[in-house]
Amino acid sequence: MKNVLPFALIAALGAGNAYAQQEPSGSNASQVQTPTSSVKTGTGTGLIQRIDKERGTVTIKHGPIPGLNMSAMTMSFPVKDKAMLAKLQPLQKVDFELSYDSKDYLITKIN
Numbered sequence: 001m002k003n004v005l006p007f008a009l010i011a012a013l014g015a016g017n018a019y020a021q022q023e024p025s026g027s028n029a030s031q032v033q034t035p036t037s038s039v040k041t042g043t044g045t046g047l048i049q050r051i052d053k054e055r056g057t058v059t060i061k062h063g064p065i066p067g068l069n070m071s072a073m074t075m076s077f078p079v080k081d082k083a084m085l086a087k088l089q090p091l092q093k094v095d096f097e098l099s100y101d102s103k104d105y106l107i108t109k110i111n
């Protein structure tokens with residue numbers, strides 16, 4: 001009996017490690033699911049109307065964005081990183097990726 005316990009401990013530790021290794025991928029999977037259920041994304045094209053580098057926003061006259069149920073309009077969007085505005089110019093034609101968390105729009109990519 002005395003010899004059984006160490007083996008049981010090793011087995012338990014081994015199992016513990018196996019679970020520990022599975023946990024990160026398991027929690028990652030749930031982290032991926034949470035944003036996709038609450039955050040919608042879409043892509044659009046448009047014409048730059050105005051750039052506000054201080055506020056980090058860009059005004060775009062954009063076409064319809066089906067992924068976000070948005071029709072064509074002119075509106076102002078915040079960008080994820082103000083540095084994204086550096087290369088933009090008024091009247092430039094752009095393609096952009098947009099996310100919407102059911103509260104705010106955010107441009108995550110613009111070229």
Ligand SMILES: [Cu+2]
Pocket residue numbers: 062070071072073074075
């Ligand atoms: Cu819009």
